[in-house]
Amino acid sequence: MPKVLTQQQIDTFHRDGCVFPIRVMSEADATALRAQLETFERDTGGPLKGALRHKSHLLFTWLADLVRTPKVVDAIEDLYGPNLFCWTTNFFIKEANNPAFVSWHQDSTYWGLDKPDVVTAWVALTPSNKANGAMGFIPGTHTSDQIPHRDTFAKNNLLTRGQEVAVDVDESKAVTIELEPGEMSLHHVRLVHGSPPNPSNDRRIGFAIRYIPTYVAQIAGDDSATLVRGVDAFHHFEHEPRPTRDMDPAFLELHHKIAERNAQILYRGTDVKSYDDPKALHDNRAV
Ligand SMILES: O=C(O)CCC(=O)C(=O)O
Numbered sequence: 001m002p003k004v005l006t007q008q009q010i011d012t013f014h015r016d017g018c019v020f021p022i023r024v025m026s027e028a029d030a031t032a033l034r035a036q037l038e039t040f041e042r043d044t045g046g047p048l049k050g051a052l053r054h055k056s057h058l059l060f061t062w063l064a065d066l067v068r069t070p071k072v073v074d075a076i077e078d079l080y081g082p083n084l085f086c087w088t089t090n091f092f093i094k095e096a097n098n099p100a101f102v103s104w105h106q107d108s109t110y111w112g113l114d115k116p117d118v119v120t121a122w123v124a125l126t127p128s129n130k131a132n133g134a135m136g137f138i139p140g141t142h143t144s145d146q147i148p149h150r151d152t153f154a155k156n157n158l159l160t161r162g163q164e165v166a167v168d169v170d171e172s173k174a175v176t177i178e179l180e181p182g183e184m185s186l187h188h189v190r191l192v193h194g195s196p197p198n199p200s201n202d203r204r205i206g207f208a209i210r211y212i213p214t215y216v217a218q219i220a221g222d223d224s225a226t227l228v229r230g231v232d233a234f235h236h237f238e239h240e241p242r243p244t245r246d247m248d249p250a251f252l253e254l255h256h257k258i259a260e261r262n263a264q265i266l267y268r269g270t271d272v273k274s275y276d277d278p279k280a281l282h283d284n285r286a287v
Helices: 007-016 027-044 061-066 070-080 249-266
Strands: 018-023 084-094 102-105 119-124 183-188 193-195 204-213 224-229
Touching: 007 018, 007 070, 027 061, 027 204, 061 204, 070 084, 070 119, 070 183, 070 204, 070 224
Parallel strands: none
Antiparallel strands: 018 183, 084 204, 084 224, 102 193, 119 183, 119 204
């Protein structure tokens, strides 16, 4: 008996590679999370940058809570069973009237995970729609194998390497994921997806939480993850602790170590060694 998703939603995920919208908190609660982010940004002089956009649940208690939100994790359990890691998190922030975009890609390309049992919960902290650069996907593409990608390192591409699928994408089949604040979509790691720039007058903010069942392993280096449900009988990942206050110096140090190690995996085969490398870093880069 599923906990949160209906059987129809589970079937949709398996058929299309994506299911939405799923309400996981009230609009007011999502707006409060946005306010937490923006208070931090105001206090530190500008948009969250570079490595701070990754694994941010190790830096902020309100994100540590979000990755453990029962409604979110219950939905993941409905797809992948009761033993779950949050492998990573990424802020996807598109500033107002900004050229930042996400090229068509499969998440699985550089993540180094040994199985495609990986799902992203993309939680909207603002509306995300056709007017502000919402994510779109090509239904059914998650059933394809790994598709070749080329790196572009394009300046406004939010992806680590500006990677894009090296085959033609039939955009006439694309479906736009429209979400209100507090709703999420779930997408499969092999799904071809991307998003255009945000020409609107407000930011578009999504927080992407990548979940894996504990049997999935990292094969491209040492890695860590946050156990959010059940038990880990496999020990493929070091376990990450939970912060009890925002920007705790001990967690900042740990986060730095983990983010640098993560960058080695994501940028392997390139001359980029860190999220702070000038080639990797620009104001918009997210994952
Ligand atoms: O936020 C976006 O527009 C794209 C997000 C994305 O590519 C992802 O979550 O994997």
